[in-house]
Amino acid sequence: MSTLNNGGRGVHGVLPANQVSMVFDSCWENEGFARMAVAAFIMNMDPTVDELADVKTAVSEAVTNCVIHGYNGGPGKIYMNCRREDHVITVEVIDHGIGIEDIEKAMEPLYTTRPELERSGMGFAFMEAFMDNLSVESTPGKGTRIVMEKIIGREAAMEEAL
Amino acid sequence: MDACYKIVRKNLILSIGPELDHHEANKLRQISDEQLRRSRARNIILDFSVTDFMDSAGVGMIIGRYKEANLRGGRVCVVNAGRPIRKLMEISGLYKLVYEYDSLDEALDNL
Numbered sequence: 140m141s142t143l144n145n146g147g148r149g150v151h152g153v154l155p156a157n158q159v160s161m162v163f164d165s166c167w168e169n170e171g172f173a174r175m176a177v178a179a180f181i182m183n184m185d186p187t188v189d190e191l192a193d194v195k196t197a198v199s200e201a202v203t204n205c206v207i208h209g210y211n212g213g214p215g216k217i218y219m220n221c222r223r224e225d226h227v228i229t230v231e232v233i234d235h236g237i238g239i240e241d242i243e244k245a246m247e248p249l250y251t252t253r254p255e256l257e258r259s260g261m262g263f264a265f266m267e268a269f270m271d272n273l274s275v276e277s278t279p280g281k282g283t284r285i286v287m288e289k290i291i292g293r294e295a296a297m298e299e300a301l
Numbered sequence: 302m303d304a305c306y307k308i309v310r311k312n313l314i315l316s317i318g319p320e321l322d323h324h325e326a327n328k329l330r331q332i333s334d335e336q337l338r339r340s341r342a343r344n345i346i347l348d349f350s351v352t353d354f355m356d357s358a359g360v361g362m363i364i365g366r367y368k369e370a371n372l373r374g375g376r377v378c379v380v381n382a383g384r385p386i387r388k389l390m391e392i393s394g395l396y397k398l399v400y401e402y403d404s405l406d407e408a409l410d411n412l
Contacts, residue, residue: 167324174354192354192385199322199356207323248393257330259361261393268392 153299154183158222165206165215165234173219173232174198180221181228184291193269194228194289200262201232201285207253209236209283226290235282242275306332311375312412313342314405317352321359321386330362333369343375344412348405350381360393367398376400378408 159180163169174195181194198219205217218233239245245252246267251260267273272288307314313336318325336342345366367377377399379390390396402408 167322170322171320171324189384189388192388195354196356196385196389199354203323203356203358257326257361257365259357259364259393261357261360265357265389265392 153225154223156222156224158220160218160220162216162218165210165213165217165236167206169217170199170202170206173202173217176219177221177228177230180223181291184223184226184228186291190289190291190293194230194291197266197269197287197289198230198232200266201230201287204262204285205232205234205236205283207256207258208239209234211237226292227288228291229286229288231284231286233282233284238279238281238283239275239277240279242277246275306336308336308340308342309409311342312344312346312409313337313340314346314348316348316350319351319353321349321352321355321362323356323358326358326362330365333366337369337373343370343373344378345370345375346378346380346405346408346412347399348380349383349386352386353383355386355389357393360389360395363390363395363399376412378402378412380405380408 161176163172177198178191178195181191186194202217206212209215215234215236220231222229244250246263248264249260251258266287270287270289274286275283277283305316313333315329315333317329333345347363363377370377379399379401381404382390382401402411
């Protein structure tokens with residue numbers, strides 16, 4: 140049973156696909172929970188220190204957006220789905236909050252609707268910079284769905300492709 | 302670990318916790334505003350020696366401290382920042398506003 144000795148990886152060293160879903164209350168405390176949960180989820184993928192930091196920051200930005208903008212600090216549920224397929228991690232973050240009127244504007248670096256909170260307006264810019272792919276869908280009054288993807292272990296993935 | 306501070310001459314030194322997120326940023330902002338009001342400090346030194354996580358809330362906090370120091374004719378310095386912190390500061394253009402030193406002593410010598 141030699142295949143059991145490589146952490147459950149198949150013959151090509153690739154982990155089987157896996158998905159976890161969670162629902163949590165919209166509050167500051169869960170911002171930390173969400174990024175730790177995703178960090179734990181990708182641990183098996185042997186992320187580099189940088190990749191781990193990138194994913195944690197991006198998740199933190201996405202969840203912060205739900206808490207402070209989507210639900211405006213009030214009660215609500217945040218839905219987070221993490222999926223691993225080959226070397227790609229996909230994180231989906233959904234809220235049923237107020238939504239975004241103008242996504243393009245919201246994604247501009249330094250743009251913030253809440254300058255009084257000393258926000259930097261860098262949330263979406265960081266998600267874009269730290270992940271390989273970002274998509275944002277929003278309906279005003281209905282909520283927002285963010286999907287982010289990142290290749291983990293890019294060097295290992297390149298080697299395998301050769 | 303809680304955020305803590307120290308005042309050395311005209312410098313307010315803020316020791317940042319392991320995770321500079323919204324919660325930690327708020328705490329540091331409160332301490333900083335209060336200490337700048339009470340003391341004669343005008344420079345702010347942000348010590349990242351134990352910090353390995355930061356997000357855009359941290360960037361907002363640093364920009365806010367820059368404004369406060371600037372009003373007093375002071376500067377903001379960052380010391381002991383690791384790779385993830387540096388990367389965020391670079392992407393957000395913070396190096397145009399703040400100085401960086403490798404150690405606290407070096408910052409204190411240069412302020």
